[in-house]
Amino acid sequence: MPDSPIWQILSATMAQPEMFKPVDIGPDYLRQSFVDGGFGCNNPTAHVLAEVKAIMPSRDLSSVVCIGSGHPNTIQLQRHAMTSRFIPTQILSLTKSIALDAEKVAHEMEVRFQSTTGVYFRYSVDQGMQSQKVGEWEKLQQVTANAQAYLRGLKVSNSIDDAVASIKARKAAVKTHRIDGVIQSNAPDQTTGYKACPTPTPLFTGRQDTIDRIIACISKGDTQRCVFVLYGLGGSGKTQLALKTVQQTKGIWSDVVFVDATTNETAIAALAGFAKEKKVGDSHESAVRWLSNRQERWLMIIDNADDPDVDIRQYTPDVDHGSILVTTRIKQHVALARGDDSDHRVSEMNPDEAMEVLLKAAKTKDTDLSIAERQATVKLLKDLGYLVLAIVQAGAYIFSSSCSVTQYYDMFARHHQKTLEKSSQLIAKMDDYKKSVYTTWHMSYEQLGTNAQRLLHLMAFMHHSSTSEDIFRRSAIGIRTYTPEVPATQDEKEAQAYVTECLEPYLDSTYSWDSSAFLDTMTEILSYSLISYDKINGEYTLHVLVHDWVSTVINYPLNAAIEHTGCLLAVSIDYEDDMDSLKYKTAIEIHISRFLEWQERPRPNHASRFAEVYLRAGKRSEQGKMQKIALDGQEKALGRENDATLSSMLMLAYVYQQQGRYQEAMTQIEQVVDIRKRVSGSEHRQTLIAMQTLASTYYSLGRYTDAQSLHQHTLDTSTRVHGHDHPDTLNSMHSLALTYQAQGRYDQAESLLLKVVDARKRVSGDEHPETLTSMNVLAFTYYRQGRYDEAESMQEHVMEVKKRRQGDEHPNTLNTMGDLALTYLAKGRYGEAEELQMKVLEAKERVYGEGHPETLTSMHNLAGTYYSQGRYEQAEELQKRVVEEQEHALGAGHPSRLLSMRLLLETYHAMGESRRREYETLEREIRELKSRAG
Structure with a gap:
């Protein structure tokens, strides 16, 4: 040509x-x-195979699919009239037919591939095509009908299925250098022992962004050395990600070498087998040397490089070209990476991809799931931590056992390990991976030193995320001076000794915290990808399943291990209220809550400190439970008049007060005050604190005169005994200002609050919770004085800081939001006021409950906004509910209830004649209550 x-x-x-x-x-x-x-090569299969052999002599053939043009007429001479003897048209036609005979080549191909199965596939319509001519395009519909009839045949249909399977599998069936004669199948090589690169599981889903990153790096191996390292937790899908990358790039490599680096022996065997396969030697060195000299674009997969004793560098060519893809749990192998953007931590899947994998493995469709099944699926995936191996094995069991997702989730919720390991009992596996997720991690765990294993044990009963070095630092320092209030039990003593021993390696010779030693141990755990580290927040995280698994590898009684974690957490907590301490208590609350799932009733000594954490978090119910446990233990062991017992009694009474249980609170506080006066004296600090708490309870009960008198007494005494800027003095001054505010004495309240805010800023800082609380009360005083702009500015500032410091649903934050909404209302910004009040009401219903006085106050305020907008029916509905529930919560004549009744009275008045009877009845009731209080 x-x-x-x-x-x-x-x-x-x-x-x-x-x-x-x-x-x-x-x-x-x-x-x-x-x-x-088409002359002579209407079926070009033989030419194609010859060309493939010429340009790709060392590759493998997977399948050959030929499409014919239909079964031809039999080639023969036809009889014609006498005159045609002198015109050789028949001869010309016969010659052309012979030249165009595609079936002859097809028959030759069948002979050539006769000893193989699942390699050569030929499709040609066998009936109806004999009379069709090349130019008869107008008969296309008839051709289509004949073709469809052909495809519906059972034999052809099965053959097409086989062809699709062969194309999808892409298995090496025939060497290209053997395809131009009679074909023989590749006999299993009994001498090389080489394992070709496997294909990825058909369940593989998503992660295309990561694959694209890998390809962008390794595709440059013909001009530079490219090493991409995939590292991460066992079971996260590193190997499958590598295999999928190979599948998508198979056409660009002259050679793909798959090395199982589980041990030195497996790595050596893989490379030696490759050398024998290529006939370049019989050792792993021969393979490495041969690749080093290859200038073509080749790829080496170093898989499962999880053993630190296996030096994978000796198995890779040390040259300036070539592409290498490493999968490992050892993070330090990232140091081997070469090229731009050449490493990636493989972690959990995104929820949508995880859902797709589970459905594939379970062989079900998204549309087949009921609402309940879908909800169970979402919960299961979340609890599996979106870990691909766990998802695949769960799906396999669901399919094989024919159980529903809901049934599987129920089993998993009760017995994590037992349920996850069920897939290993299946006769048929979905892939070649035989280990359960727990088994894969145990291999890494056994490589850890004692110190690293001990830290993991301590973390097993904390929350799986947000673990900071500060927990261990505070524990190591605090345990040296820790003295239990209640005499320690033998279990507590043993736990304290164990935790002391665990943390001793992280203290230097002066018993100061040695951060470097701690980081060395955590780095050891990190190196096996059993945990991850958030550099921005300085926090460690265990995958939820790893976290669950750790408790299964502890080789001593589980109760003792739980006790160790309880001791670690408790001794890390102090009773200070500086910003660092408050920040720490906010951070550790998640771990306390998780620990209490393991030990619902902790030791009284621990419960007292856990109560301190919940106090700062504003979680009154949890605080009350812990305070009650502490008090019960202290009363039993120490007696009612012990200092620790009295402190717990007072704190429990404070919880009652915050829960709206004012009478219970008052009764208990009065007992504490009496005992304190008798045991410690009237001017003892703890006596004054108890008296101030009692005064605050009087305030909550609406007994403002009693509250004012007692607050004034504690303020005068505290000022004389402790000084003007002492925290106790400032607390008394703040509480007295609140009472003035309730009495309508706003100027006196403002005067006191300005002093308190100024002093607290100096002593504790601008963003200390107590500073912010006083600022909020001062802003509300401005609101009461009609100074709305000043109130709004201060309230918005306080709200922003409280949200950042304490969270959106902390009681202090909600109070500020509610006050700001009232300021918006006063300024005529009804939409903003209503929106904010709705948020506050919904949050308070979650935090306090529907009948709590705080919730009812927010409901009262929202009703006021409806009233201001003329939405009287909505206002009336809320106000009637508030008045009714306040009677149960506060009492019939409480000032807050009387205020709500007066607002309802105004609503009845605004609604006119239709509410005249209700108006008169309510007006009479208000007069009676006022005269009774009188």
């Missing part, structure tokens, strides 16, 4: 004589005429 443009060659190839003229191509001095490329 002359060297000509492609369009000319295509034209010549398609110059069918019955439809086109011959095409002349080539230079002017040597032009040649061409017709129909």
Whole structure:
């Protein structure tokens, strides 16, 4: 064929004589005429195979699919009239038919591939096509019908299924250097022992962004050395990600070498087998040397490089070219990476991809799931931590056992390990991976030193995330001076000794915290990808399943291990209220709550400190439970008049007060005050604190005169005994200002609050919770004085800081939001006021409950906003509910209830004649209550 443009060659190839003229191509001095490329090669299979062998001699053939043009007429001479003897048209036609006979080549191919199965596939419509001519395009519908009838045949249909499976599997069936004669299947190589690169599981889903990153790096291996490292937790899908990358790039590599680096022996065997396969030697060195000298684009997969004793560098060519893809749990192997953006931590899947994998493994469709099944699926995936191996194995069991997702989730919720390991009992596996998720991690765990294992044990009963070095630092320092209030039990003593021993390696010779030693141990755990580290927040996280698994590898009684974690957490907590201490208590609350799932009733000594954490978090119910446990233990062991017992009694009474149980609170506080006065004296600090708490309870009960008198007494005494800027003095001053505010004495309240805010800023800082609380009360005083702009500015500032410091649903934050909404209302910004009040009401219903006085106050305020907008029916509905529930919560004549009744009275008045009877009845009731209080 002359060297000509492609369009000319295509034209010549398609110059069918019955439809086109011959095409002349080539230079002017040597032009040649061409017709129909189908002459002699209407079935080009033999030519294609010869070409493949020529340009890809060392590759493998997976499948050959040929599409014929339909079964032909039998080639024969036809009888014609006498006159045709003198015109050789029949001979010409016969010659053409022989030249176009594709079936002859097809038969030759069948002979050539006769000893193979699942490699050569030929499809040609066997009936109805004999009379069709090339130019009869108008008979296309008939051709289509014949083709469809052909495809519906059972034999053809099964053959097509086999062809699809062969194409999808892409298994090496025949060496290309053996495809131009009679084909023999690749016999299993009994000498090389080489394992070709496997194909990825058909369940593989998503992660295309990561694959694209890998390809962008390793595809440059013909001009530079490229090493991409995939590292992460066992079971996260590193190997499958690598195999999928190979599948998507198979056409660009001259050679793909798959090395199982589980041990030195497996790595050596893989490379030696590759050397034998290539006939370049029989050792792993031969393979490495051969690859080093190859200038083509080759790829080496170093899989499962999880053993630190296996130096994978000795198995990779040390040259300036080539592509290497490493999968490992050892984070330090990232140091081997070469090229731009050349490492990636493989972690959990995103929820949508995880859902798709589970459905594939369970062989079900999204549309087949009921609402309940879908909800169970979402919960299961979350509890599996979106870990791909766990998801695949869960799906496999769901399919094989024919159980529902809901049933599987129920089993998993009760017995994590037992349920996850059920897939290993299945007869048929979905892939070649035989280990359960727990088994894969145990291999890494056994590589850890004692110190690292001990830290993991302590973390097993904390929350799986947000673990900071500060927990261990505070524990190591605090345990040296820790003295239990209640005499320690033998279990507590043993736990304290164990935790002391665990943390001793992280103290230097002066018993100061040695951060470097701690980081060394955590780095050891990190190196096996059993935990991850958030550099921005300085926090460690265990995958939820790893976290669950750790408790299964502890080789001593589980109760003792739980006791160790309880001791670690408790001794890390102090009773200070500086910003660092408050910040720490906010951070550790998640771990306390998780620990209490393991030990619902902790030791009284621990419960007292856990109560301190819940106090600062504003979680009154949890605080009350812990305070009650502490008090019960202290009363039993120490007696009612012990200092620790009295402190717990007072704190429990404070919880009652915050829960709206004012009478219970008052009764208990009065007992504490009496005992304190008798045991410690009237001017003892703890006596004054108890008296101040009692005064605050009087305030909550609406007994403002009693509250004012007692607050004034504690303020005067505290000022004389402790000084003006002492925290106790400032607390008394703040509480007295609140009472003035309730009495409508706003100028006196403002005067006191300005002093308190100024002092607290100096002593505790601008963002200390107590500073912010006093600022909020001062802002509300401005609101009461009609100074709305000043109130709004201060309230918005306080709200922003409280949200950041304490959270959106901390009681202090909600109070500020509610006060700000009232300021918006006063300024006529009804929409903003209503929106904020709705948020506060919904949050308070969650935090306090529907009948709590705080919730009812927010409901009262929202009703006021409805009233201001003329929405009287909505206002009336809320106000009636508030008045009714306040009677149960506060008492019939409480000032807050009287205020709500007066607002309801105004609503009745605004609604006119239709509410006259209700108005008169309510007005009478208010008069009676006021006269009774009188």
